[in-house]
Amino acid sequence: MTLDKPSLTDRVKRAFAAFDLPLMVIMLLLLAIGLVALYSASIDVPSRVASQLRNIGLAFLLMWLLASLPTQKLMRIAVPLYAFGIALLIAVFVIGVTKNGARRWINVGVVIQPSEIMKIAMPLLLAWYFQKREGGVRWYDYVVAMVLLLIPVGLIAKQPDLGTAILVAAAGLYVIYLAGLSWKLILPVFLAGVIAIGSLLAFESRICQPDVTWVGLHDYQKHRICTFLDPTSDPLGKGFHTIQAVIAIGSGGVTGKGWLKGTQAHLEFIPEKHTDFIFAVFAEEFGLMGESVLLLLYFSLVVRGLMIAAGGATQFGRLLAGAISMIFFTYSFVNMGMVSGILPVVGVPLPFMSYGGTALVTLGVGVGILMSVAREKRLMQS
Structure with a gap:
């Protein structure tokens, strides 16, 4: 009995069947x-386009x-990937590579940025966490989720890397919100943010003076925000x-x-x-x-x-x-x-x-x- 080999078209369709x-x-x-x-943008450095094609x-x-990959397998790697990412973030402070005053990278033969892993690991872990509690989520589950989120966000912000910290925080907060977090808890935070932004705009001329220190922020972060409020100041x-x-x-x-x-x-x-x-x-x-x-x-x-x-x-x-x-x-x-x-x-x-x-x-x-x-x-x- 001879089996017909699938055509090239059939093999291509099968290979890309998972694509949306x-x-x-x-x-x-x-x-x-x-x-x-x-x-x-790189007309003077044409090799960037070739490099970007390799990245693509x-x-x-x-x-x-x-x-x-089935989503069940994604669930299995959620906890190990999160733990691995946290371990690398801690390692950054021990063996990290410093560039432009920030320690964000590790050299393991190639230079990697561990915070990038958390952009995927964070939503993976929290989605796994709430899946395990489907139908029985309690208020303290949201507290646990926030703690799991704040650990990597704090480590990334400490490097310092405010941009990546914001992205990782957003990734986790989206999962927590979609898991059913009440608007009664979200609204006060939203109002606090509006008040904070309004205060910055109202008192910008006072708080952006060189002798004023912002608690919890580096000088360059303060300078960045103040320059955003008034770019002509610098x-x-x-x-x-x-x-x-x-x-x-x-x-x-x-x-x-x-x-x-x-x-x-x-x-x-x-x-x-x-x-x-x-x-x-x-x-x-x-x-x-x-x-x-x-x-x-x-x-x-x-x-x-x-x-x-x-x-x-x-x-x-x-x-x-x-x-x-x-x-x-x-x-x-x-x-x-x-x-x-x-x-x-x-x-x-x-x-x-x-x-x-x-x-x-x-x-x-x-x-x-x-x-x-x-x-x-x-x-x-x-």
């Missing part, structure tokens, strides 16, 4: 736009592996990033100056133009029309992720997919906000556009997890 088509299309479009913007290849490989220092980025966005107008024709980027006025401030490069060259397309793609990415979360087969899948979807929103909102001057500069990359291997791999893993949750639902329906 809408999610894949959105991600590919963002990556394509990112490469176009990166080429312009690695991200796709991990995405495919995660998409093919136009050639901390305010330079924001001022030049806003000029670039405004000079793009409605249709932009055209690809490779952005003066702010090519005359080296925009710092970190290939990483955190790549949105300013894109906005100057493609204008409001290009920005609108980009915003639509990020909106579609978040909506598709939330649709996958809503259809998750288990509470673990729903919580995890919902948190990852909102992480994409947080990345995009914080980056565009800091580049356009409505948020402080905290060093958050723009998803799938900013140059960098670690962040891109983390995002690829996140998309792979979303696809795993979507695949589980499809298998249950078939």
